[in-house]
Amino acid sequence: MSAGCCDDQEFDGSSPAFRRALWVVIAINAVMFAVEMLAGAAARSQALKADALDFAADAATYGLSLYVIGKPATWRANAALIKAGSLMAIGMSILALAIWRTLFTVQPEAGLMGSIAVLALIANGASVLILMRWRDGDANVRSVWLCSRNDAIGNVAVLASAGLVAWTATPWPDLAVAVLMAGLFTSSAIQILRQALAERGANRDHAHAPVDAHHHAGGQCPSVEKTEPIVSSD
16 A cells, blocks of 8 residues: 555455445345244254344345445445444344343254354355455455354354254254354454444544645646745845
8 A cells, every 4th residue: 555645545345246236235124034034943042033133234235235335435324333333233142132032041952053053154154255356345345244254164063063953962052153143243243343433433534634726626736836945136
């Protein structure tokens, strides 16, 4: 990145390929939310339900990401803040649900958990591969990547949970995975929050900075005109 007033800007999502990728990933997440929520209820698995909530959050936030592409930088930063808040809320809800299930434990159906987790892992693996080339960018773009990464990690965790539930014949591995996923949501939310606040602050500082309209025409950096010192004739 160059120094000075003409620093290269981060990718803001303004490309037809990125928009198409988001539409595909939105469809994948919407379908998998319905599948995992139904399967989670049937298998009595909190880990599956937690992962289903992640799919729902991703579908919604990807839609928000699409909406703000091309909007002013402050809009994109504010959208990222909304997504960070939603991730934090989901993380807290998963943790609360895990605590509740600790008091009223019902052993989940490990076989169904594992089958659905494999299907979800395939879906999330496809999403990760689709979005891999856009994993870096502004807070709005990066939040898309973090959500997809969370999905893939969550599916691996659910698979591990299903194996441990079958091996131990207890629901505790399922509850432990739900707690770990809550921590993953919270960590991602904090990362997005920090980047979005930094971008919003930078945009605000740039808006308030004095600008020479003549020198900034055409998006060029202002030049400094050298002048000769005035020498008195006296």
